[in-house]
Amino acid sequence: MSFPRRRRATAWLALATAGALLALPSAAVATPDPVEPVGVATTDGAASPDGVGSPDGVGAPDAGALPDASADASTTATEVYPRPADGTWEIEGHGWGHGIGMSQWGAQGAALQGVSSSSILAFYYPGTRQANIGDPTMRIRLLGLSGRTSMTAWAPSGQTLRATAGGANLGVPTGGRLTVTRTSTGFRLEHRATRGGSVGWSTTTPTPVTLATNDGVVLGTSTTGGGTWYRGQAAVQPTSATLDVVNHVPMEDYLRSVVPRESPASWHPAALEAQSVAARTYARHETRGGGTYDLCDTTSCQVYAGRAAVTATGGVTGHEHPRTDAAIASTRGRILEGQTTPGGAWGPAFTQFSSSNGGYSVAGSRPYLVARPDPWSGTAPGDPVTSWSTTLAATDVDARCAAGGRVEALVVTARDGRGDLGGRITGLRLDCTTGSVDVSTEFARRLGMRSSWWRPVPEEHPSVFFLNDAWSAWANHEVPLGAATSSPLAGDWDGDRTDTVGVRDGNRLTLADDHTGVGTTVLDYGRADDALLVGDWDGDGVDSFGVRRGFTYFLRDALTSGVADTVVDYGRAGDEVFVGDWDGDGVDTLAVRRGNRFFIANSLASGPADRELTYGRAGDVVLVGDWDGDGIDTLAVRRGNTYLVRNELTTGVADIELDYGRASDSVVVGDWDGDSEDTLGVHRVETW
Known part of the structure; x- marks a missing residue:
């Protein structure tokens, strides 16, 4: 099926390329003597309101908004x-985060709407089932203490620190602080009776050291500063030249620090219960059969801060909370099991979660980690992410x-x-x-x-196009694109038979493939001071650029930077130039204007004009477009904000007279809705 061709011309448009343009010898256009101007016969048009840009005048969606793509299909538009x-x-x-699995803010939103923790988990991890694992011991690598050559430990108030190596009690004195330092043969232990005091006892051991009391242990990096109180015990293990510190702690005690770090303790109990199960399941999934630890204590694994922070003087600030303790206790031992592949073996699910999926989850590496719209994320009061x-x-x-x-x-x-x-x-x-x-x-x-x-986000719309699909005073599309200093462009940049806009900044061109205000193509062409032309020079349905230097034109067929494909001399350096498909063959060519006389060429070659006509007045602003959809471009003139449009390339009375926009607007011409007829648009720059 063939489609009618549409051509447009905007002689004041310009483009840019980093490549040098080819220069050919010049040949002046031979033209006869000018003819006396003939005015356009018009009647006074009805006074139309300045409808462009009025708040109630543009019936298009908000400019710059991309369509809601809720289907599970990727997009490749640039x-x-x-x-x-x-x-x-x-x-x-x-x-906030990767968006896979449970959205924590979504869980809160669901809980506030009366959804149970089991239903929340079933939504975010569909196809999983519940199981109970009891209270296994977790091994948590403490990254803030690992990778160092020494660390310090002491007992919480009322407790006595024990240090063992190879199953033997090393006999550390009571009270004070114990420093463990990595040596080439193992570890050296030094005890100070007072904070920052001198060493009063020491020993060495070639094997890893375990530190414990009956109520956890306080660990720090210095002999004088504060530390963190951990439940369970700490294992100090050798690496190549440093040490690792691993907290061995029962799962339920581990969660008492994790859950309030991952979700605010003030949240709804159902959200906290869902977080407890997800965190427990994730920890179980990550439990290693070998090695020296299962998880780390940062966002790379799960945030784990221990039982409390302890100051140098013994002040204690807890990291646990009664509300999250209750949620953990009410789900004690409960995890989710899933299948790695459909029909495969069941095991602890990979319950990834993030702060918020933004309203749509991301597919993960398991069948139960699906991409789907989330009706709850964004519904909880105070959700900032x-x-x-x-x-x-x-x-x-x-x-x-x-x-x-x-x-x-x-x-x-x-x-x-x-x-x-x-x-x-x-x-x-x-x-x-x-x-x-x-x-x-x-x-x-x-x-x-x-x-x-x-x-x-588009700028404060200092540069806005108002595009009209019909001959009326009201814009159908409002397109923000460019800066206050940008020059407007218009063309069919992708060959879809619908014209869109672009802007020029120096020799940088930014082009949009639709009316959303998003630039999809950026290229450099020519020089910043070149006169830029837009046209379909090879008849492929895609507009590209040319530049004019004097009376020489450098035209490129592809919408890329590069050397000109066609170089032609036409007219005189002082002529005003226009671009159009004057004979309906689908290829744009040149015309020049002297006064109100137009010299039109039907091919991209030097030589005499193929056609001449007079139209309008010498001071008129001239526009080119296919106003009636017959495939042939003709002329229009602008006087202030009044447009006088003729459908034939002959002298005569205007076929259309329209008031549109403001006298200060820049004008663009294009087929904005793909109906084969060119209509008007204006480019308006606002200043604040």
Whole structure:
């Protein structure tokens, strides 16, 4: 099936490329003597209100909003966000963390709506079942004490510290502090009767050391400072040249510190119970059959802070809470079991969780870790992370460029297609002055923010296009794109038979493939001071760029930087130039204007004009478009905010007269809705 061609021309548009343009010898256009101007015969048009940009005049969705892609299908439309003039992107985003499994804020939202902990868990981990594991001992590597050459331990108030090695009691004196130091042959133990005092007792051992009392042990990094009180006992183990400290603690005691670190103790009991089961299950899943520890104590595993913080003088601040203790006790021993593969063996489930999935969960590595809309995330009062905003400094992103480069644009190449903004970013590229950098991991794609589900917010819309699908005074599309200093562009950048807009900043071109206000293509073409032209020079249905230098035109067929494909001389350096498909063959060519006379060429070659006509007045602003959808571009003139449009390439009375926008607006022409007829748009710059 064939589709009618539409052409448009905007002689004042311009583009840029880093490549040098080819120069050919010049040949002037031979034209006859000018003809006396003939005015356009018009009647006074009815006074129309300035409808463009009125709050109730644009019936389109909010500018810049991407469609809600709730289907489980990734998207690959490119989004380009150039470096802002002030060096800071305003960011909107959703979620905190990886989004796999349970959303903690979602669990709170569900609990506040009366959902039980069992139902919460069944929603976030579908296909799992409950089991009971009793109270096994966990081995938690304490990262703040590990990787060092020494650590210090002492007994909680009222307790006596015991140190054993190889099953033998080493006879540490009571009271004071004990320092364990790694040596080339094992460990040296030194006891100080007072905090920071001199060593009064010491011994060595070649084997790992276990430290314990009847009520846990306090561990720290110095002989004078504070420490952390841990339940259970501590094992000091050798590494190559340092030591590791591992807390051996019963599962239920371990959870008493974990659960209030992962979820606020003030939350609804059902949410705390769900967190208790998820944390217990995760810990059980991560329990190693060998090695020296099962889990660490940070967000890389589960946050574990021990029983309490202890000051140097003995002050105690608890890390446990009665409300979370109650939730742990009410679910004692309970875990979820799942299958690694459908029909496979059952075992402790991999119950990943994060602060918030932003309203849509992410598929994980197990059948029960599914991607699905979350009706509860974002419903709990005070939830600050399901939806959020922040700023991203370009200088922070610069550090990710190679060899000290400077980021020029953030380029989102793919999203997961789930939820607002098109979903989480699954493909991200940084265009830097030193080359492009692909950001390969989900964590890295966060760029230091809460999640990989984010998008730069368009600026305070200093540059806005108002596009009209019909010959009326009211805009159908409001498109924010560019800065206050940007020049407007319009064309069919992707060959979908619908024109969209773009902006030019120097020789940097930012083009949008739809009317959402998101730049999808960024390229450099020509020089900043070149006159830029837009046209379909090869008839492939995709507009590209050309530049004019004097009366020489350098035209490129591809929408990329590079050397010109066609170089042609036409007219004089002082002529006003226009682009259009004057004969309906699908290829745009040139026309020049002298006064109110137009010299039109039907091919991209030097030589005499193929057609001449007079239209309008010498001072009129001239527009080119296919106003009636017949595949042939014709002329229109603008006087203030009144437009006089003719459907034939002949002198005569205007076929359409319309008032639109403001006299100060810049005008763009295009087929904004794909119906083959060009209509008007205006570009408006606001200043504050």
